[in-house]
Amino acid sequence: MKRVLTVLFATGFIVATLAGVSAAAYAVAGLAEKYLFPGASRLSNIIFLMLVFVMIIATLLTLAERKWSALMQDRVGPNRARIDLPGLRNRSLAGIPHILTDVLKMLTKEDFIPGTANRFLFKLGPILAFAPVFALFAVVPAGPSVTVFGHHVDMVVATPDFGVLYLLAIASLAVYGTALAGWSSNNKFALLGGVRASSQMISYEVALGLSLVGLFMAFSSLQLPALVGDLGLAGAQATGQAQYLWRTDGAFDLGIPAWGFILQPIGFIGFFAASFAETKRAPFDVPEGESEIIGYFVEYSGMKFGMFMISEFVEVVVLAGVTTALFFGGHHLPVGNEWLANQPLMQEHGWLYGTILGTVFWVKVVFLIWVQLVIRWTFPRFRYDQIQTLGWKILLPLGLVNVFVTGALVLWDPSLRALAVVGMLEIGVVVVLTMTKKAEAAEGGAHGAHGAHGHDHGHDAHGLPSHASAASTH
Amino acid sequence: MADSHTFDAKGHNPDTDGSLPPEGSELEAHLQSKHMVINMGPSHPATHGTVRLKVELDGETIVKIDPEIGFLHRGFQKSCENVTWTQCLPYTDRLNYLSAMMNNFGFLNAVEKLIGLEIPERAQYIRVIGSELHRLTDHLTCVGATGLEMGGFAPFLYGMEARELIQDRVTELTGARLTTSFGRVGGINRDLPEGWADKVHKTLTRTEELLVEMDGLLTRNRIFVDRTKNTGVISAEDAIDYGWTGPALRACGIDHDLRKAHPYWVYERFNFSVAVGEHGDNYDRYLVRMEEMRQSISIIRQALETIPAGPIIVDDWRIALPPKPEVYGTIEGVMAHFKLVMEGIQVPPGECYDATEASNGELGWYLVSDGRGRPYKVHVRAPGFPVLAAVPHIIEGKMLADLIPTFDTINMIGGEVEQ
Numbered sequence: 001m002k003r004v005l006t007v008l009f010a011t012g013f014i015v016a017t018l019a020g021v022s023a024a025a026y027a028v029a030g031l032a033e034k035y036l037f038p039g040a041s042r043l044s045n046i047i048f049l050m051l052v053f054v055m056i057i058a059t060l061l062t063l064a065e066r067k068w069s070a071l072m073q074d075r076v077g078p079n080r081a082r083i084d085l086p087g088l089r090n091r092s093l094a095g096i097p098h099i100l101t102d103v104l105k106m107l108t109k110e111d112f113i114p115g116t117a118n119r120f121l122f123k124l125g126p127i128l129a130f131a132p133v134f135a136l137f138a139v140v141p142a143g144p145s146v147t148v149f150g151h152h153v154d155m156v157v158a159t160p161d162f163g164v165l166y167l168l169a170i171a172s173l174a175v176y177g178t179a180l181a182g183w184s185s186n187n188k189f190a191l192l193g194g195v196r197a198s199s200q201m202i203s204y205e206v207a208l209g210l211s212l213v214g215l216f217m218a219f220s221s222l223q224l225p226a227l228v229g230d231l232g233l234a235g236a237q238a239t240g241q242a243q244y245l246w247r248t249d250g251a252f253d254l255g256i257p258a259w260g261f262i263l264q265p266i267g268f269i270g271f272f273a274a275s276f277a278e279t280k281r282a283p284f285d286v287p288e289g290e291s292e293i294i295g296y297f298v299e300y301s302g303m304k305f306g307m308f309m310i311s312e313f314v315e316v317v318v319l320a321g322v323t324t325a326l327f328f329g330g331h332h333l334p335v336g337n338e339w340l341a342n343q344p345l346m347q348e349h350g351w352l353y354g355t356i357l358g359t360v361f362w363v364k365v366v367f368l369i370w371v372q373l374v375i376r377w378t379f380p381r382f383r384y385d386q387i388q389t390l391g392w393k394i395l396l397p398l399g400l401v402n403v404f405v406t407g408a409l410v411l412w413d414p415s416l417r418a419l420a421v422v423g424m425l426e427i428g429v430v431v432v433l434t435m436t437k438k439a440e441a442a443e444g445g446a447h448g449a450h451g452a453h454g455h456d457h458g459h460d461a462h463g464l465p466s467h468a469s470a471a472s473t474h
Numbered sequence: 475m476a477d478s479h480t481f482d483a484k485g486h487n488p489d490t491d492g493s494l495p496p497e498g499s500e501l502e503a504h505l506q507s508k509h510m511v512i513n514m515g516p517s518h519p520a521t522h523g524t525v526r527l528k529v530e531l532d533g534e535t536i537v538k539i540d541p542e543i544g545f546l547h548r549g550f551q552k553s554c555e556n557v558t559w560t561q562c563l564p565y566t567d568r569l570n571y572l573s574a575m576m577n578n579f580g581f582l583n584a585v586e587k588l589i590g591l592e593i594p595e596r597a598q599y600i601r602v603i604g605s606e607l608h609r610l611t612d613h614l615t616c617v618g619a620t621g622l623e624m625g626g627f628a629p630f631l632y633g634m635e636a637r638e639l640i641q642d643r644v645t646e647l648t649g650a651r652l653t654t655s656f657g658r659v660g661g662i663n664r665d666l667p668e669g670w671a672d673k674v675h676k677t678l679t680r681t682e683e684l685l686v687e688m689d690g691l692l693t694r695n696r697i698f699v700d701r702t703k704n705t706g707v708i709s710a711e712d713a714i715d716y717g718w719t720g721p722a723l724r725a726c727g728i729d730h731d732l733r734k735a736h737p738y739w740v741y742e743r744f745n746f747s748v749a750v751g752e753h754g755d756n757y758d759r760y761l762v763r764m765e766e767m768r769q770s771i772s773i774i775r776q777a778l779e780t781i782p783a784g785p786i787i788v789d790d791w792r793i794a795l796p797p798k799p800e801v802y803g804t805i806e807g808v809m810a811h812f813k814l815v816m817e818g819i820q821v822p823p824g825e826c827y828d829a830t831e832a833s834n835g836e837l838g839w840y841l842v843s844d845g846r847g848r849p850y851k852v853h854v855r856a857p858g859f860p861v862l863a864a865v866p867h868i869i870e871g872k873m874l875a876d877l878i879p880t881f882d883t884i885n886m887i888g889g890e891v892e893q
Binding site: 069072073074075188189192196282283285286289290291292293294377378379380381382383384385386 | 510512519520531534621622623624625626627628631632635691692695697698700701873874875876877878
């Protein structure tokens, strides 16, 4: 019971914090528009979205990952670091001091550079690994466009026309960091890691881009705000994922929203798997492969290693953010969007409306981060060639087929309903396959008489003669 | 790097002809490439204990692998020659440090065979219980480490939880967690503690639950199966030729378990089956170990239920220490105690080979006595040694990533290989 209460409290605390920071982001953006030049809200968005939200979530993620893995593995998790102040001395504070000690440790450790390393490239490696990941979030909208203090405020840093292409382009830059880190260390293990990382990241980029094509066709846009969509208010037609495929008539709009994962389940699975491979986390952590080749960053210490580590966590956040915007309706609620937007209170106070929907966005992000943590701590590592097989022989053909099927369906029924029906069928097939796997596997196992169960009949005395005969041959 | 061994149209081998000036334009010049030699170990996350694997790589493919042992050499055999037979016992703890009791009992069994001694029934039961408990800890560690080194941390910690519980029971029984030094020539030095059996039953129940968890995380896990099935394959003939025993041999489909083939102690009284695999790959070795753990649990349960009352050590003051009241109260007791402690057990001259089924295979002891009260020669046939010797045969030509599960599932233990 105590544990349930703790979890509930923590959840409430996290949601409240997200709401608070969202409100602050809108308020500051409004003030910036009012007192600085027009467009200053984009600058404040850089600070809030990229430094406050992404960085702080990534930092807390170092702790969340350890705590969550501990929960999954019957452990307590980090609780030893304490603050030596009266009242705090005997409290573990949920492990938060560990973040501080981690930072202190990384900043104060000896910054060792191997004598045989290429010093310039060695130093460039972590920077090139970190910077692109960080820049990714610039095009992801984290809340609706509202009017604050009489000024129009967007909760996004930039809205270039090439939207998602920017994501793909910048994400592929990160490979330079890992490849350079592996090569410049002049260490064979690091070199192997670097080679593995670059081949893995480059081959998954194809599947990554291809899995999104269906979505572009369905919504006819590359821009993330357009993909997230606008509500159909005041007689306008709803766009993007804000539209409903089927809905009830009435003041409260109830229906099935046109979210990406309903229209494009195959695209979603492909995108999630491919971008998971891009983040180089388990089960795709072959470049690290700590028990085999230790990793491309084996020679790095101190904050240089910290840059690699934190860029991995930033990648997790960015991936969750991008997936939310592309496949989970961005900041939109599943139902009741228009009803909420039509409330007089919301129309009067734009920042309140923005705060609520901004919180919705971040809650979805946190949920997807949690999904990634669960995957990370459940699966063992692939083998190097199995990763390539998955990328080239499974994800790529699936993506191609998906492109053609989606194209045909969108052409046939521009209202996207046909696409949604097919999508839901696909989801159903996936669920059924997952559920029935056990029975099939059991049959397959029995058929192969695989392994240890071959001699189960030895439980009764019947099995003993065969052992006796084995003994006589000895 | 991957195509370093391809020959061009003119039949040049870029490896050997690299020094020749390339013909034609510079664009046709082939890249020189050579194999990369990396050292895995002596200190490497995947090398249990301390073993160095010199690996020659062509890209990610292993061309040649050379396991180099000796980093844990402690002079076990020579040390044994300088102490009494009883004093060898602590040295045997350190052979396979994951299942010390099996080493203890195996050694004692060989000494008793040399003397020609039959130990009391209750002692035999306790030896079976202790051995099977330590078989559990050994296999739990092996399976857990297999999961861990393939990136699944959870199965390892589930395994460790079960192992800790069993370790606690072992501590209650022997007084030590790892280096038990349990048992004496002629029986056992202390009886089961009060209420211990119930605790063991509880521990085993929890272990069974944790085994189900590990099983659920690994056995049907697609990635785990892909990594282990058809990797590290060895044929039954090769396995026999290399001298494999134990779970690794049984995974090849050979039904050979000394507990059934040459029953010692009271093993023939228990109803258990020998887990036998089929393909001799990593997956079968993993399955065999999982099944053996279930069988061990069953054996311990049966033994705890049927264990008879009675003495735990032979009543022979030339072999077993006299009871303390006798030592303090009678001159014969003092004399026997003094002689035993100072001179050791007077094992008659002769030699013998005796083997028990340890967690990784046939743990053999070749003992020679010259009748002086100290071993003339103690040789251990460590099951890990032939298994390690076959690693190059298994893994050459395969991928580097296959080395990890293979090295895990054969479960070479540095301590016993390097004595």
